[in-house]
Amino acid sequence: MTQMRKPLLLLMLAAVFSLLLSSSAFAHGKDHEKNNHKPHYQGNSGITNAAAVSMIVKGLDLNINHIRFVKQPLASDYYTKVKDNASYAQDFIIARFNGLDLPKDINPSAKVSREQFAHWLFGAFSHKGDFSWIAMYVEIADAKQISSAYMNSIQKLLLSKIATLDSKQKFNPKSPVTRSAAETMINRTVKFIKENSPVYVPENPVLNNAKLTTEKVTDNISKVTVTVTVPHPGYGIEITGIQFSKGQAVIQYRAVLPNPDMMYPQMLKDISVSTYISSEFTPVLGEAQPAAPFPG
Structure with missing residues (x-):
């Protein structure tokens, strides 16, 4: 009877030991998998x-x-x-x-x-x-x-x-x-x-008598308007950018050429375009940029 119990006890101990090893290996495998698949960039962390x-x-x-x-x-x-x-x-x-x-x-x-x-x-x-x-x-x-x-x-x-x-x-x-x-x-x-394909910029600006006016919108925002004189009503004007430096906002602008398929009366006309800047800056009129083609 005693001889039968001893092998049974050894088998039970071997089974328990095997189970412990298996659990340890499984846990290590999970940790290893977790580390290997950890993303290089965390979702909320910033990039360099x-x-x-x-x-x-x-x-x-x-x-x-x-x-x-x-x-x-x-x-x-x-x-x-x-x-x-x-x-x-x-x-x-x-x-x-x-x-x-x-x-x-x-x-x-x-x-x-x-x-x-x-x-x-x-x-x-x-x-x-x-x-x-x-x-x-x-x-x-x-x-x-x-x-x-x-x-x-x-x-x-x-x-x-x-x-x-x-x-x-x-x-x-x-x-x-x-x-x-x-x-x-x-x-x-x-x-x-x-x-949105970039526009071709011809070398023929046609804007004259450019002037700049400022209007207060809120305590923090100012409306800046550029007004120019063009040869006829077919021309347009647009602001191409604003350069902020040393408390100034330099307004860059250019003409938009007329529709080449249209006829326009030859008469001088004032046209305007506006943008908005922080009231912390003093608006300054920059130089006219080369004209843009008719957006047609």
């Missing part, structure tokens, strides 16, 4: 300056193939903190010649804010060509938190639906931009460029 620049350069297919250099360009020629042997060094060089307004002392490993990313993206976007914009100011609940140098870029991205506000109409300019948000804005930019 290096990642942002590379995403814009690759997403918008930017290059420097059209430039002939005397010597091979190096990242250290343009930036103090971007190493020449870094994997993203070439992207920073390409960014330098494609409209991204990157500071010379940019830190590649620092996190990029939403307003910085928007400004860089719009710079690359604008480098693709001239696009027509409606003269409208999008109300932003946290506009006072947006750096003045970035406001025009953000306004244009909001007008084109490339960027959006949250449920409280905030842009959250100082928050880090997430990888998913950056990818969404880049994809929308590519889509916008495909659906």
Whole structure:
């Protein structure tokens, strides 16, 4: 009887030991699987300056193939903190010649804010060509938190639906931009460029007697109107951009050429176009840009 119980007890102990080993291996396997599949970018974490620049350069297919250099360009020629042997060094060089307004002392490993990313993206976007914009100011609940140098870029991205506000109409300019948000804005930019071809800009501005007037809308917003004289009623005018610097808002504008298939009476006519700026800035009239063709 005793001899029969001893093998049975050994079998039971072996089974328990085997079960413990199996459980341990299973738990370790789950942990290993969890670690291996952990995403490189967390959903709410921000991306670095290096990642942002590379995403814009690759997403918008930017290059420097059209430039002939005397010597091979190096990242250290343009930036103090971007190493020449870094994997993203070439992207920073390409960014330098494609409209991204990157500071010379940019830190590649620092996190990029939403307003910085928007400004860089719009710079690359604008480098693709001239696009027509409606003269409208999008109300932003946290506009006072947006750096003045970035406001025009953000306004244009909001007008084109490339960027959006949250449920409280905030842009959250100082928050880090997430990888998913950056990818969404880049994809929308590519889509916008495909659906809205850049206009050809002929070298024949025809605007005369340009003047600028300002009207208070609210304590924070001013309406700025540019009025010019054109040869006949077929001409139009549009604002192409606003450059913010040292407390001034420099208004850039251009003529829109008439419909070539129409006949117009030859008579001088005053035409106007308006835009909106923060009342913190003094509006200044910039130089007329080359005219845009009739949008037909």
